[in-house]
Amino acid sequence: MSDFSVWAPERDRVRLTLGPSVHDMTRDDRGWWHADVPGAEDGTDYAFLLDDDETPLPDPRSAWQPAGVHGPSRRYTHDAFAWTDADWTGRALAGGVVYELHVGTFTEQGTFSAALDHLDHLVELGVDFVEVLPVNAFDGTEGWGYDGVAWGAVHDPYGGPEAFKRFVDACHNRGLGVLLDVVYNHLGPSGAYLDRFGPYFAGRTIWGPALNLDGALSDEVRRYVIDNALSWLRDYHLDGLRLDAVHALVDKGATHLLEELASEVDALTAAVRRPLTLIAESDLNDVKLVTSRDAGGYGLTAQWCDDLHHALHVALTGEIDGYYRDFGTPDALGRTLSHAFFHAGTWSSFRQRTHGRAFDPSRISGHRFLAYLQNHDQIGNRAQGDRLTATISPARQLCGAAIVLTSPYTPMLFMGEEWATTAPWQFFASFEDPELAAAVRNGRRKEFAEHGWGESEVPDPMDVATVVRSTLPWGELADPAHRAVYDTYRELIALRRRHPELSDPRMDRYRVETEDGALVLHRGSLRVLVNLGTTTAEIETDGAEVLFGRPEVRDKSVSLAPDTFAVIRV
Numbered sequence: 001m002s003d004f005s006v007w008a009p010e011r012d013r014v015r016l017t018l019g020p021s022v023h024d025m026t027r028d029d030r031g032w033w034h035a036d037v038p039g040a041e042d043g044t045d046y047a048f049l050l051d052d053d054e055t056p057l058p059d060p061r062s063a064w065q066p067a068g069v070h071g072p073s074r075r076y077t078h079d080a081f082a083w084t085d086a087d088w089t090g091r092a093l094a095g096g097v098v099y100e101l102h103v104g105t106f107t108e109q110g111t112f113s114a115a116l117d118h119l120d121h122l123v124e125l126g127v128d129f130v131e132v133l134p135v136n137a138f139d140g141t142e143g144w145g146y147d148g149v150a151w152g153a154v155h156d157p158y159g160g161p162e163a164f165k166r167f168v169d170a171c172h173n174r175g176l177g178v179l180l181d182v183v184y185n186h187l188g189p190s191g192a193y194l195d196r197f198g199p200y201f202a203g204r205t206i207w208g209p210a211l212n213l214d215g216a217l218s219d220e221v222r223r224y225v226i227d228n229a230l231s232w233l234r235d236y237h238l239d240g241l242r243l244d245a246v247h248a249l250v251d252k253g254a255t256h257l258l259e260e261l262a263s264e265v266d267a268l269t270a271a272v273r274r275p276l277t278l279i280a281e282s283d284l285n286d287v288k289l290v291t292s293r294d295a296g297g298y299g300l301t302a303q304w305c306d307d308l309h310h311a312l313h314v315a316l317t318g319e320i321d322g323y324y325r326d327f328g329t330p331d332a333l334g335r336t337l338s339h340a341f342f343h344a345g346t347w348s349s350f351r352q353r354t355h356g357r358a359f360d361p362s363r364i365s366g367h368r369f370l371a372y373l374q375n376h377d378q379i380g381n382r383a384q385g386d387r388l389t390a391t392i393s394p395a396r397q398l399c400g401a402a403i404v405l406t407s408p409y410t411p412m413l414f415m416g417e418e419w420a421t422t423a424p425w426q427f428f429a430s431f432e433d434p435e436l437a438a439a440v441r442n443g444r445r446k447e448f449a450e451h452g453w454g455e456s457e458v459p460d461p462m463d464v465a466t467v468v469r470s471t472l473p474w475g476e477l478a479d480p481a482h483r484a485v486y487d488t489y490r491e492l493i494a495l496r497r498r499h500p501e502l503s504d505p506r507m508d509r510y511r512v513e514t515e516d517g518a519l520v521l522h523r524g525s526l527r528v529l530v531n532l533g534t535t536t537a538e539i540e541t542d543g544a545e546v547l548f549g550r551p552e553v554r555d556k557s558v559s560l561a562p563d564t565f566a567v568i569r570v
Helices: 112-125 160-173 218-235 257-272 306-317 322-328 332-339 376-380 394-405 434-449 464-470 474-478 480-498
Strands: 002-007 014-018 021-024 032-037 045-050 098-101 129-132 136-138 148-154 177-182 201-204 209-211 240-243 277-280 302-304 346-348 353-355 369-371 410-414 510-515 518-523 526-531 537-540 545-548 557-560 564-569
Touching: 014 032, 021 032, 098 112, 112 160, 112 480, 148 160, 148 218, 160 177, 177 218, 177 277, 218 240, 218 257, 257 277, 306 322, 306 332, 306 369, 306 376, 306 394, 322 332, 332 510, 332 518, 394 480, 394 526, 394 564, 474 480, 480 545, 518 537, 526 537, 526 557, 557 564
Parallel strands: 098 129, 098 410, 129 177, 177 240, 240 277, 277 302, 302 369, 369 410
Antiparallel strands: 002 032, 014 021, 014 045, 136 148, 201 209, 346 353, 510 518, 518 526, 526 564, 537 557, 545 564
């Protein structure tokens, strides 16, 4: 017998479709409907009919949607996969380096199988974690993944659930941990059938319908999120999740969903006997997220830190538009590098209000903040999806990389950054509904028109050429200039491993000095010297052993040319 179940508490009748056959389901007292049907094995397509509807709907907890988000679900058993990672003991985030990639544009083929060919590149680079942008099913073939609607089903054009498991298995066998980006703050605009089954939604975010996390019948909605997260970690052997935009999760209950999720993941950590990581994306600038539950926090492992990105971006490029405006002050970079948050209970001119909360650096480890020069959002949300090297030289980008990779924070790279690829990473989607496609296209053009961009200057997100432009050109690595950038990234990561001072996450054990565009990061007995100024910097030091770079060393000082850096021992 094969058991099928679905939560539909406000429906009077639910039927199960298996091919041409239809089976009545029985309701229990919690609003779950069940049916036992003999012979429904793996590979069987099924769907649900609600009340007297004649259009079958896919399973909200589907593990496989080979016909797309509007088609039937396909039965899939996780236990059937033959894992070979029994010796994998996991990776702790502290001391690690994260590499963010999008499966659809990481290779020309845009599949997990094709991505396997480049895992040795990541091993050689020296990263510890691969963070994969969302792989849950979304409408169409190409997209960023943040408009997903079938949260537990791996996007079939990427290869489906088996291919994702082979990818994770291969990463583990190369010593790479795998993190997955998941989106619980909204659902995409096409194929979001949850509200047909029950009261899953309550209000909206700027991106789409938001979940009912604290209203009537919200217990099962919360369970839907938590069970999905645990399934990714348990059934796909993942090492952690990156939780998208958690500030958009509206939960007024006594125990916030994030705290409940962290507790459940801690329990799973004990069961699988390897570290499991939860990383939040949050614009709240509040360390409550990464404070332990014992100390009254939510107990997440880490959070993205956009303030670090913004301060570095302004220092490297000079851009001060939009949310960058507050980071143009002379003290912004040093202040943010020292305390993670620039806005810490201080005025934000972009928000027109006080923002963030200060914290004691001696009580919070720096590894709980992810630092990055670029990520999918900060590139892709620009009108033309242009990367840093469209604005600055590779040498100046390397100065920023040196800061990120020798800071007490957890460094994260975005795919292709390590060789300063010329490929942009632009916003793209492939909605099949022509009206929805037109709305997305026109909405993006209107958004950037308000900032002075002409219609022709904003790439069409529905044009396959936008995807092609955004795909990594791996052949660039054969070019000596790109290879030199890659070699520098690789050596910086190797330095971080060889010298424990450079990965020490204790924020109260390091100090940042800034003067006229020059920075000095004090890392134990090491100094990281970076000159972002326009003239040669003279940095006082009583003797120096150069570990990396080519500064001019004198008896009492080190001379550093513009757009160069060095790591020295004093």
